[in-house]
Amino acid sequence: MTSELKQLIQIAASWQLSGKKIVMATVVHLEGSSYRRPGVRMIISEQGDTFGAVSGGCVEKNIQAEAKSVFSTGKPKIMNYDGSIRIGCDGIIYLLLEPFHISKELIEAFNTTLENRQSFKTEACYYVAVGEHHGIGSTLHLDNKVFSINPSFHPDHVTDQERFSQTFPPIFQLYIFGAEHDAVHLCKAANLLGWEITIVASPVEAKSIDFFPGANRLINPTFEELDTSGFDDQTAIILMSHSFNKDVQYLMALRNIEPAYFGLLGPKHRRDRVITKFLDYFPDTSPEFFEQIHGPAGINIGAESASEIAVSILAEILSVIRNKKPIALKDKIGSIHG
Numbered sequence: 001m002t003s004e005l006k007q008l009i010q011i012a013a014s015w016q017l018s019g020k021k022i023v024m025a026t027v028v029h030l031e032g033s034s035y036r037r038p039g040v041r042m043i044i045s046e047q048g049d050t051f052g053a054v055s056g057g058c059v060e061k062n063i064q065a066e067a068k069s070v071f072s073t074g075k076p077k078i079m080n081y082d083g084s085i086r087i088g089c090d091g092i093i094y095l096l097l098e099p100f101h102i103s104k105e106l107i108e109a110f111n112t113t114l115e116n117r118q119s120f121k122t123e124a125c126y127y128v129a130v131g132e133h134h135g136i137g138s139t140l141h142l143d144n145k146v147f148s149i150n151p152s153f154h155p156d157h158v159t160d161q162e163r164f165s166q167t168f169p170p171i172f173q174l175y176i177f178g179a180e181h182d183a184v185h186l187c188k189a190a191n192l193l194g195w196e197i198t199i200v201a202s203p204v205e206a207k208s209i210d211f212f213p214g215a216n217r218l219i220n221p222t223f224e225e226l227d228t229s230g231f232d233d234q235t236a237i238i239l240m241s242h243s244f245n246k247d248v249q250y251l252m253a254l255r256n257i258e259p260a261y262f263g264l265l266g267p268k269h270r271r272d273r274v275i276t277k278f279l280d281y282f283p284d285t286s287p288e289f290f291e292q293i294h295g296p297a298g299i300n301i302g303a304e305s306a307s308e309i310a311v312s313i314l315a316e317i318l319s320v321i322r323n324k325k326p327i328a329l330k331d332k333i334g335s336i337h338g
Contacts, residue, residue, distance in 0.1 A: 001039065002114075002168045003194025004052065005122075009110060011051045012043050013102050020045040022100040023067040024149060026138060027054050028078075028124045028164045029094035038093075039122075039166045043100060046071050054095065055081075063095065069132075070097050076150060077132045096126045098137050098150045109142040117170035117232060118143065125153075125161040135161055170234045171196050172321070177250050178240035178265075179207045182306040186238070187212045189310040195236075200226070202246060223249040231257045236317045238297055240265035248277045255282060255289060261317045263297030271295035299326050 012022050022045055027038045042052035042060065044067045053060060059081045066079045076098035113120050121141040127133050137153025139146050146155060172195045176183050179201035187197050191214025199218040201207055209218040221227070231237070237259050239247045247264065251274060254262075264271050275290055298312035299319070319326050 001166070002171045005041070005168065006114060006171065007194070008041055008043055008052050009102065009107070012100055013107055015043075015045050015049065016102055020047060020049070021071055022046075023070045023097055024100040024138070025054060025063045025067070026096045026098075026124055026164075027093050028096045028126045029128055029162065031092040031094075038164055054093070059093070059095075063097070067097055070099060073132070074099055074152070075132045076136050076153070078126055078128075078130050078136070080130055094126070094128055094130075096124055096136060096138065098153070100149050101151050103147065103151075106140065106142075106147040109145060109147070110140065113142050114171065117230070117234070119167055119169050121168065122166045123155075124164045125155065125158045126164065127161060135159070170232065172234050172236070172260075173198065173230075174236045174238070174317075175200055175231070176238055176240065177247075178238075178242060179205045179211070180240070180242050182265075182309060183240055184212055185306040186240070186310040186313060187214050189307070189314055190214065193314065200250075202241070202243075223253045226250075226253040228254060228257050231259055233258075233260050235259040236261035236263070236321070238263040238265065238313060240297075244270070244274065244277075247274050251275075251278050252281060255285060258292065260321045262293050263313060263316070264293055264295030265297050265313075267296055294320070 015022055022043050024041055024043050026041045030038050040054045042050060042054050042063065044050050044064055048064070050060065050064065054063070062081060063079070066077070070077060076096065078094055078096060080092055080094045082092045122138060123141065124138045126136045135157055138149040139155050140149065148155065174190050174195045175198045176186055177200045179199060183199065187199065190197050197215045199209070199212050199215050201218060201220050203220045203222060205220065207218070209215050212218065237254065239250050241247055241250065264274065271293070279285065294316060297316065298309060299316045301308070301312050301315070303309045303312040315326065
C-alpha cells in the first residue's frame with residue numbers, strides 16, 4: 001500500500017506541475033465484500049487522465065463521471081457503488097471524492113518520511129451518505145505534521161464525521177544476494193509488487209544495475225564491509241549467489257539481523273552444509289537465528305523455470321510477512337480478505 005500511495009502522489013505532483021486539476025477518490029467505507037478493501041485510491045485529472053484503481057475495473061468509469069461536479073464546484077462528495085446489483089459482488093462501497101492539491105511542504109515531508117523509512121498515517125473524515133458535504137476530506141500525518149489533501153478542508157472542524165485511518169509502514173524492501181540470471185527474474189517480479197530492490201553482488205562480478213530491470217540500486221561490498229543498519233522489519237533477504245562459499249560468508253555477515261523474511265536458495269542438503277560450515281566459525285549462534293531461515297526458499301508450486309521460481313519465492317515472502325498459510329482460496333473458510 002505504501003508504494004501505491006507513493007506512485008499516486010508522484011503522478012499527481014507531475015500533473016499539478018503541468019497545470020492539471022486533480023480529484024482523488026478513496027474507498028472509505030464498505031458494506032459486505034468487494035474486490036479491494038477501504039483505503040484504496042485513484043486520481044483523475046480534469047482532462048480525463050487516471051491513475052490507480054479501486055476495483056477490478058467496474059467502478060472507475062462511474063467515478064470519472066461523479067468527479068465532474070467536484071471539478072466544477074470544488075466541493076467534496078460521497079458516492080457509492082452497489083456491486084450486488086451491477087456485478088454480482090455482495091457489497092456496497094462508499095467513496096470520498098475530493099480536490100487534490102500537493103503543496104511543496106507536503107511533498108518534501110512525504111519524501112523525507114520515505115527516505116528515513118518512517119511510518120506515517122492517513123485519515124479520511126466522511127459521512128455514510130451520498131452527496132456533497134461540508135467537513136469531509138483526507139489528511140496526511142507526516143513527522144507530527146498534518147497536511148490536508150484538499151486545502152479547503154480543516155480537520156480541526158471535524159465533529160460527528162466518520163473517520164477512516166490507515167497506518168503505512170516503510171516501503172517493503174528486498175535484498176537479493178546474487179547476480180545470476182534467476183536474480184534478474186526475481187528482481188523483475190518483485191518490482192511489480194512495488195518493492196524497493198537492492199542487488200548485492202560480489203566485488204568481482206562484472207554486472208551493472210542495467211542488468212537488473214526494476215532494481216533501485218546495486219552494491220558491491222566485501223563481506224566485511226556489508227552495512228546491515230538499513231535492514232528492518234520491512235526487509236526480505238534472499239541468498240542466491242550460487243556459490244557455497246559466498247552464501248556462507250553472506251550468512252556470517254548477516255548473523256545479527258532479524259528481517260521479515262530470510263531465504264536461502266537451494267535444496268535442503270545444501271542448506272545444511274551452509275549452516276554446518278557457518279557453525280565452524282560461530283558455534284555459539286542461537287538456534288533462533290537458523291529457525292528464521294527459509295531454505296529451500298519458496299512455496300511448492302512445481303516451479304521449474306527461473307520466472308516460476310521467482311513467483312514461488314515471492315509467494316512465500318508474502319505469506320510470511322502477512323502470517324498466512326498458503327492454501328487454495330476455494331478451501332478457505334470465510335472471506336478472501338479475512
